[in-house]
Amino acid sequence: MLYAEFMSSSLPLQIGTTADEPCLRADAARNRARLLEAAARLVAERGAAAVTMEAVAAEACVGKGTVFRRFGDRVGLLTALLDHTASRLQADLISGPPPLGPGAPPVERLRAFGLEVLRRSSEQLELFLAAQDEPARRVGHPSQRVLTLHATILLREIDPGADHELQAHALLGYLDPAVIHFLTKERGMPLERLEEGWLDLVERISTPVA
Amino acid sequence: MLYAEFMSSSLPLQIGTTADEPCLRADAARNRARLLEAAARLVAERGAAAVTMEAVAAEACVGKGTVFRRFGDRVGLLTALLDHTASRLQADLISGPPPLGPGAPPVERLRAFGLEVLRRSSEQLELFLAAQDEPARRVGHPSQRVLTLHATILLREIDPGADHELQAHALLGYLDPAVIHFLTKERGMPLERLEEGWLDLVERISTPVA
Structure with a gap:
């Protein structure tokens, strides 16, 4: 049901086609x-x-x-570039090879998901920061919602009894480009440490509480 | 040593006195x-x-x-108001009654810390959102650093072997006013659900991984 919502949503899942250009x-x-x-x-x-x-x-x-x-103009180009990046990640999550795409256990997919977001974000950090909306809209941005929904679905598979949506927000907070920027640029942490931190976080969050 | 840094820092810990007004x-x-x-x-x-x-x-x-x-002007007033709020929270964390202040086990203090931030943030949500800096500076803002440092210190006491600084950022991400705003206003979640989610998150993050 969540996947159906995901698949049938009007979120930008197609590359090279926008509402303005139906017949490109x-x-x-x-x-x-x-x-x-x-x-x-x-x-x-x-x-x-x-x-x-x-x-x-x-x-x-x-x-x-x-x-x-x-x-x-340049802003139009940068926006299109981020939509393009978001669409490719969404396509990989929905139909790419495992463990990012379907076919691996959910906890493995969750691990791969965060590592991929960390890698992509750190490659295009300036671009992500330049495109972050005003605070109230940042979290609710369509491409952010898709990522949260993806994590929610995997967390539900891992532990049906948990509050998956809140867990997903906790995980996505760790992947916030502003946090990645602060930790890598200002605190000087190597990306590898953030990757290990992600795997540890997934381990802790996905382990059912006794 | 971390506490010493915390205590001797130039962060706004005194109410009613600023660098501009040494002799108020x-x-x-x-x-x-x-x-x-x-x-x-x-x-x-x-x-x-x-x-x-x-x-x-x-x-x-x-x-x-x-x-x-x-x-x-009005912006000066709003900024002073948030510094005032941040100073009071800092004072409570450093020297207030337990479990927010010293004297309770670290995991209890961590639970109380998040509940208190959730409560204060949700009371002054618009103010917090209006005061959120540009993305690259948001995470590194002095009052945000104090909260991260506080969580880092408690997490170190709870499990000396973990990467406390990254765990603290994961926890603080959950307390981001933009996330609280999205979940309570747009998703319509009651604050109680966010509070339970916080306690669950502390439980999972503070449980040593086998």
Whole structure:
């Protein structure tokens, strides 16, 4: 029932199609995906600040006008890039290979889920921080809700008697980009320590209380 | 050693005295405290939106000019109000009666700590949300660091072998005002459910993994 809600929701699960572009032609969709991949490479290699309309055009070997026509401005491009990233993660969670996707025990999937979010977030940290909404909306953002729902479903499978939704929020709080930023940049912790901390947290939260 | 750092830190632990006012006279300090208490009553009774310079002056039975002279503007007043709240919580954690203050087993203090933060946050939710900094600074804010440090110290007492700092961040994530707002306002959960969730989380996190 939760999965049905998940699958039939209007959350951004399709790449390259938005409500504004119901009939995006196949070559236009390919073009869009190519531009977003170029932007993602720039972020990974040189940080979010390096993502300008000009740089993306050069990286994708297209004219600057193409990038402006497709995304409007830089904010439009950054937003599309995060939706793209969120869609790929959602697709991997729903139908990717195990343990991220279906086919592994729920506790293994939960472990893999957090490690994947930690890895992706730390790669695109600036981008995630730039895109965090005002506090009251941050937690309720659609892509955040999908992640919470995913964790809720796995926690329910692990221990049917627990309060899965609250446990999911506790787990997602650990994966907050602002927390990852503080711990890695200001406290200087290596990502490996955060990964071990995640596995430990999953272990403790998923162990039924005597 | 951590406690020494805590106690000797320059964090706002004294009410009514700031770096700008090293020699605040006793009657001025009393005046300031009275105005802040009036503002706190307004928040509790009518919400953060009701806190205007005029309303605080009326509630405290002083002239409007007094409020402006003391706090500059509404933002200054709201900030002072949150520092006031944070200082009182810090004082209770350091030297208040157990189980919030010293003198109870660490796991009991940790339980009481979260329940108290949940209660205070839910009372002044709008105020907390209005005062949340940009994402990158939110987690590193001085008053947030004190709470994380407090949880870290208790977790170290409970289980010396764990990664206390990461566990503390996981616990504090559960107490994020944005999460409390989402769960109580948008998901309609009663505060009691969040309180039970906190006790369960403390139980799971503080139980040594076999």
